[in-house]
Amino acid sequence: MKNDRGSIVRPVPLPESASRPVVTPLSPSVVYASDTPDMLDAQYEGGLHGYTYSREGHPNADVVARTIDAMEGAPHMGVVVSSGMAAVSAVLLGLTSAGDHVIGGNQLYGRSLRMMSEDLPRLGIETSMIDPGDVDAVRAAIRPNTKMILVEVVSNPTLRVADILGLSALARETGVLLVVDNTFTTPRAFKAFDHGADIVIHSVTKLLAGHSDVMLGYVAAADAALNDRLRVFSVTAGLSPSPFDCWLAERGMLSFNLRFDRAQSTAAILADHLAELDGVSRVIYPARHDHPDHKRAEALLKGAYCNMVSFEVKDSRAAANALARAAEGLSFAPTLGDVGTTLSHPASSSHRALTPEKRAELGMSEGFFRVSVGLEDPDALCAVFSDAVQAATDA
Numbered sequence: 001m002k003n004d005r006g007s008i009v010r011p012v013p014l015p016e017s018a019s020r021p022v023v024t025p026l027s028p029s030v031v032y033a034s035d036t037p038d039m040l041d042a043q044y045e046g047g048l049h050g051y052t053y054s055r056e057g058h059p060n061a062d063v064v065a066r067t068i069d070a071m072e073g074a075p076h077m078g079v080v081v082s083s084g085m086a087a088v089s090a091v092l093l094g095l096t097s098a099g100d101h102v103i104g105g106n107q108l109y110g111r112s113l114r115m116m117s118e119d120l121p122r123l124g125i126e127t128s129m130i131d132p133g134d135v136d137a138v139r140a141a142i143r144p145n146t147k148m149i150l151v152e153v154v155s156n157p158t159l160r161v162a163d164i165l166g167l168s169a170l171a172r173e174t175g176v177l178l179v180v181d182n183t184f185t186t187p188r189a190f191k192a193f194d195h196g197a198d199i200v201i202h203s204v205t206k207l208l209a210g211h212s213d214v215m216l217g218y219v220a221a222a223d224a225a226l227n228d229r230l231r232v233f234s235v236t237a238g239l240s241p242s243p244f245d246c247w248l249a250e251r252g253m254l255s256f257n258l259r260f261d262r263a264q265s266t267a268a269i270l271a272d273h274l275a276e277l278d279g280v281s282r283v284i285y286p287a288r289h290d291h292p293d294h295k296r297a298e299a300l301l302k303g304a305y306c307n308m309v310s311f312e313v314k315d316s317r318a319a320a321n322a323l324a325r326a327a328e329g330l331s332f333a334p335t336l337g338d339v340g341t342t343l344s345h346p347a348s349s350s351h352r353a354l355t356p357e358k359r360a361e362l363g364m365s366e367g368f369f370r371v372s373v374g375l376e377d378p379d380a381l382c383a384v385f386s387d388a389v390q391a392a393t394d395a
Contacts, residue, residue, distance in 0.1 A: 026247045027059045056235050060246035067253050068208065068218050071187040072200055076227040078220030080246060081239040084183060084203025085111050087217030091150070091179055091199055092116075094233030095226065098124030100147040103176075105132035105162060107155035107362055110350035112181070116150075133293060135166035142170075148177035148199075153192070153300070154184040157346050157370035158363050159284045159310050161293035164300060168196025177226075183207070184336075188260045189304035198222050199230075206337030207307070209252040210259055214245045259339065259375065263307035266381060267373040271309045273382040279393035281367075284310040307373045308336065315365040319392040320345055323369065326391035327384055336372035341381060344370045367392070 032051040034040040042048040051058055061080040069078050081087050092115060096102060104116045106129040116127045128141045132151040149171060151162045164180065171178035179199040180192040186207050192200045202208060204216035219234075221227040234240070271285035283290075286297035287305040297305060313319050324332040324343060331342045334349035344350070346364045359365070373381070 024060065024063055024247065024250055026243060028243050029058075030054045054243065055238060055240045058243050058246075060243040060250070061241050064204070064216070064241075064246045064249050064253075065218065065220075067250060068187075068202065068204070069220065072182070072220065073187075073191055073193050074200070074220040075193070075222055076220065076224050078200075078218050079227075079231045079234050080204070080241045081217045081219065081234050082241050083215050084109075084201070084205055084217040085115075086234070086239040087201045087203070087219040088112050088115065088150075088181070089237070090219050090230050090234050090239060091148070091201065092120060092125075093123075093237070094230055095177070096120070096125050096147050099145060101126040101128070101143050101145045102147055103128050103130055103138060103141050103149045105151040105155060106130055107132075107158050107160055108150070108152060109156045109181070109183075110346070110353065112150070113351075114353055132162035132167065133160060133296070135163050135170055138167060139170055142174055142176060146174070146176050148179050150179040150181070152181040152184060153190050154286065154297075154306055154308070156184060157308075157310050157344070157350065157368075159184075159286060159291070159308060161286055161297045161300065163296060164190075164192070164195050164197075171198065172196065184306050184308055185301065185304075186256075186260060186306070188257060189264075189301050189306055193222055195300075199226065204249050206335070207260060207263075208256060208337075209249040210256060210337050210339060211248070211252050212335060212338040214249045214252065216241050216245050216249050260304075260307065262375055263373045264305060266376070266378045267307045267309050267371075268305070269378045270371065270373055270381055270385065271311075274309070274311045274385060274389070277386060277389045279313050279389040280311050281314070282312040309371045309373060311369055311371070312365060313367040313369070313389060313392040314395075315367045316395070317366050319395045320347075320366050320369070322395035323388045323392035327388040329384060336370075338372065339375050341374040341376055342372045344372070346370060 043050040065078045065080045120127050130138050130141050154161055168178055177198040180197040181201045182192045183203045183206050199221045202218040204218050205214055219230055268287050271283050274280050275283040327343055333342050334344050335342055347366055351359055
């Protein structure tokens with residue numbers, strides 16, 4: 001005699017439909033049921049494709065991975081993780097061991113710098129921070145135990161451009177892995193695998209998702225075995241992404257190309273406008289001919305210079321506070337890639353852990369700001385910055 005189906009908690013299967021949803025369904029289920037132990041074995045052993053436990057993968061994460069894979073030209077399906085720093089951690093902690101040596105760009109994102117300078121040495125992994133635009137200096141830093149070189153195409157927040165082609169040739173020559181954080185530039189401006197990267201990292205949180213409502217990262221390796229190691233470590237370490245964040249990220253990426261092109265166009269206008277203001281002592285934007293790496297940026301990025309602009313006003317916290325207060329309608333926030341323009345101050349956010357002397361060495365004073373340009377009208381945005389710079393000058 002059959003059980004009364006009313007007593008079963010989950011008795012009703014999903015309704016069948018001859019049509020399909022236009023929008024990817026959100027799949028929040030933590031677990032997926034298989035028919036038999038043999039079926040579960042087949043899934044784990046690769047004979048059947050299926051989901052088991054969402055820490056090990058789920059449909060929304062796979063949709064995001066395949067979308068970024070297509071953008072980057074990744075040869076294997078990448079791994080979506082819970083944040084950009086989770087992607088950095090998967091590489092630095094998942095692929096290195098005590099006794100290894102890692103070279104990092106000396107102007108990496110603040111938390112990446114902190115992991116390189118504090119966490120890896122604590123685990124017995126040696127590190128060196130080198131200018132990624134100076135291939136000879138990187139070559140000199142390579143040791144017999146050097147495992148990888150980690151760089152950003154365009155550095156955060158000083159917007160220096162790495163010599164990716166030179167580093168790629170050096171990595172091939174020495175057998176060292178080249179890891180490229182492509183968050184700032186995105187695959188719209190630069191396809192890292194096409195230029196010799198072994199591993200590509202993204203903070204999907206930023207421009208790819210683009211709405212300040214998602215926290216995700218992505219990492220993929222050109223080598224299948226390395227890619228599998230990244231996936232296994234991410235699952236073991238619990239770096240798993242939220243299905244809801246993945247669902248939102250897919251939504252954001254549908255408009256990514258349009259958002260990137262509009263924001264980059266406005267960034268170029270804003271950079272030129274800032275350079276004309278009396279209270280601005282320095283403007284950093286790779287498209288400008290006064291950028292120290294302009295020729296390299298022109299060759300690598302081919303006109304797609306990203307939406308980030310950095311600039312400097314007088315070196316005082318009072319001036320910085322005045323500028324932030326006067327930037328009417330803009331969010332003063334330690335983020336980038338939103339649909340709205342955001343303003344950040346590295347000395348009080350991303351690079352606050354560094355001493356003032358170290359920040360000065362990297363070119364970041366109290367008057368240094370980074371702008372993530374959004375989708376505003378360019379004329380309106382320039383007017384806001386005119387007022388803000390004037391306020392800093394008067395402070």
